[in-house]
Amino acid sequence: MKTIIAINNLSKQYASGHQALKKINLEIKSGEIIALLGPNGAGKTTLISVICGLVSPSSGSVHVNGFNIIKDYRETRALIGLVPQELTLSAFESVWNTLNFSRGLFGKKPNKAYIEQLLKDLSLFDKKDTELRLLSGGMKRRVLIGKALSHEPRILFLDEPTAGVDVELRKDMWNIVRRLRDTGVTIILTTHYIEEAEEIADRVGIISDGELLLVEEKHALMQKLGKKQLVLELRDAIDHIPESLNAYALTLSDEGYKLTYRYDTRSDRTGITTLMKAINASSLTLKDLQTQQSSLEDIFIDLISSKENLK
Amino acid sequence: MNIQAVKVIYKYEMLRTWKTLFQSIASPVLSTSLYFIVFGSAIGSRIESIEGVPYGSFIVPGLIMLSLLTQSIANASFGIFFPKFTGTIYEVMSAPLSHYEILLGYVGAAASKSFIIGIIILATAGFFVDLDIKHPFWMMFFLILTCITFSLFGFIIGLWATNFDKLQLIPLLVITPLVFLGGSFYSISMLPPFWQTVTLLNPVVYLISGFRWSFFEVADVSIWTSLVIILGFLAFCLALVAWMFKTGYRLQN
Structure with missing residues (x-):
């Protein structure tokens, strides 16, 4: 054009x-x-x-x-x-x-x-x-x-x-x-x-x-800039995240039924495979899982705040 | 040249005149008629003629100038100030037209309106006193030149003013006293010698004197002095407006 x-x-x-x-x-x-x-x-x-x-x-x-x-x-x-x-x-x-x-x-x-x-x-x-x-x-x-x-x-x-x-x-x-x-x-x-x-x-x-x-x-x-999140729904509620999963910065919500993992689609290794293996090795049982793409708004806030941080 | 744009600005400004007919035309005509009744007939009948001209007729050129000056300034300053105030000026400023075309539209309309008012007042004066205009060409020339010059001056005030107070400041505190003290109602030869000299510093004296000469061949100063002063003021206004446009003064950040 x-x-x-x-x-x-x-x-x-x-x-x-x-x-x-x-x-x-x-x-x-x-x-x-x-x-x-x-x-x-x-x-x-x-x-x-x-x-x-x-x-x-x-x-x-x-x-x-x-x-x-x-x-x-x-x-x-x-x-x-x-x-x-x-x-x-x-x-x-x-x-x-x-x-x-x-x-x-x-x-x-x-x-x-x-x-x-x-x-x-x-x-x-x-x-x-x-x-x-x-x-x-x-x-x-x-x-x-x-x-x-x-x-x-x-x-x-x-x-x-x-x-x-x-x-x-x-x-x-x-x-x-x-x-x-x-x-x-x-x-x-x-x-x-x-x-x-x-x-x-x-x-x-x-x-x-x-x-x-x-x-x-x-x-x-x-x-390119979008971050995704992987939401893991558990069959049984947990009151704390198992130590073996500490490396993944997961957040626990929904009264212990939901684990959320945030990852960057730009990186070569998203960490999903190792996370799944670690979950497999733990005692957790999954009921469902889904991924969500971040919106332009999230990208925008990310960009602006990273610029602020640079100052 | 963007003639179409000059035309629409001119038309728009003139339309404003017809929309506010009472304020624009009836009000200056009414106030001038009151001056004629009070000064011309009531008081004037007790005043002797000045330099062979009956007092009622003597004040006609001064009264026309009084209206021309105040109306030219008011019209032109308001014409450009108001869009600046409301923000609608953005459209004119972003259109493909030069500053001088903007000037032509706004000042042209303000001057036309003042000219119409001048003619109406002249006709109104004819009802009250006998008018025998000795130099109609010079009379028209002074009339038009004054309309243009003071509309340009009004445009400058409109650009300069940042609020309604400032818009009124110069017409009220400078122009009105200068016109009243510039020989609208008297000949400066009636003043004591000291005040005669002081009065010569008032530029409006030259304006009224020249205009009065075109009516009665009676003047306080020579017609050529009058002409040079008014042309000098026109040149000053043009230079000022050129500087304002060049620097984007109050129009462009």
């Missing part, structure tokens, strides 16, 4: 001295959905803001479709739609007018049919003459998406699109994102909901404290 956004050694230091981005390098492919995952204050919004022209970079460069975001800002910005994190809308404008305003800002001639279809896709058509202040939070969020799409961009930035949005609406939003991807739009979303990245992203980038810790294809990431 063609690279649509190329970020090279991008750094941003605010006037306050806060280093929001530290030498970020990232290539985003045309047509993919990439989720930038990170805790609050990690630098996700700053990264988006630099690419969209709201924040000027301190050093490094960003190219969008081969154009430099500073030198060729007209070309790059015309390709981009931005949905901000906050519900920032003019209160007294109608849905219809605000979408047409956005389209015009990006230099496009009015296109009634396109805006009509867009509003229909976002289930907003029946609200087209309503003033923005009268809309619910979820609808306002959809209006912001509509505004971002009003000039037919090829790249869409969604900054925390589902922050403070209920479950139903969140799923609705994911469907909108998937439909957009099907039309060829490249989507970059920031989120601190792991579930969101896991659900819709093709690739996941993890940002913490201004650094891009890693970028991986989602499934590969989960496989």
Whole structure:
């Protein structure tokens, strides 16, 4: 796939001295959905803001479709739609007018049919003459998406699109994102909901404290970094773990009926065979056993905490 | 140039005017009419003519300037401050348009609105006093130049202001006193010599004097001095706004 956004050694230091981005390098492919995952204050919004022209970079460069975001800002910005994190809308404008305003800002001639279809896709058509202040939070969020799409961009930035949005609406939003991807739009979303990245992203980038810790294809990431756990269900309860199994750092739960063993899928030796042999040699009798893959959330917490530990 | 964008900003700002018709147009017209009634008719009838111009007519250029200045500043400063305040400015800043196109949209709309108000006040004045404009071309020129210059100044205030208090600060504490003391209601030749000299430090004096000359050929200072001062102020505002854009002042982090 063609690279649509190329970020090279991008750094941003605010006037306050806060280093929001530290030498970020990232290539985003045309047509993919990439989720930038990170805790609050990690630098996700700053990264988006630099690419969209709201924040000027301190050093490094960003190219969008081969154009430099500073030198060729007209070309790059015309390709981009931005949905901000906050519900920032003019209160007294109608849905219809605000979408047409956005389209015009990006230099496009009015296109009634396109805006009509867009509003229909976002289930907003029946609200087209309503003033923005009268809309619910979820609808306002959809209006912001509509505004971002009003000039037919090829790249869409969604900054925390589902922050403070209920479950139903969140799923609705994911469907909108998937439909957009099907039309060829490249989507970059920031989120601190792991579930969101896991659900819709093709690739996941993890940002913490201004650094891009890693970028991986989602499934590969989960496989590569994922820890698994083996849960052993015992026929008879035990009150302590036999000494012969001490080497395996097992945990006992469920009133002595459950033993849990955590292992790393990345290591050559997971220790499962020797553990099973040791259990065989002990007096324990197994009733059942199962393995569980850790979620993206566990991976995320692992990464962030290992970085903290390094400091 | 992104003409489409300039057009939508202009249209949006003008639409705001029609939506708040009373506040935008009726209110300055009403307050000016009150000035005419009080100063022009009630008090003015007891004041002799100034340099051959009846007092009621004499104050017309000053009153128009008073409204033009306050309205140009208020419109332009609010136009850019409000999207900054609500956060909707992100859209304008991330659109493919240069700072000067943004300026053209916002200042163009504010200046147009002030121009309309100026014309309406002029027409209103016609109901109260006889107006014989000696130099209509110069009158229009001064009117338009003032609308543009002070809308630009208002835009700068709107960019600079970080809260509503600051937004009001300069119009209220600087502009209004300067206009009132700049010869709106009197000729500076009526002042004692010392205050005549002090008054010449007030830039608004030149503005009102030039504008009044275009009506009655009566002026406190030469028309050319007036022209140089107002063009100088326009150049100052342009330089300031250019610096603001270059450094991303209050617009870009």
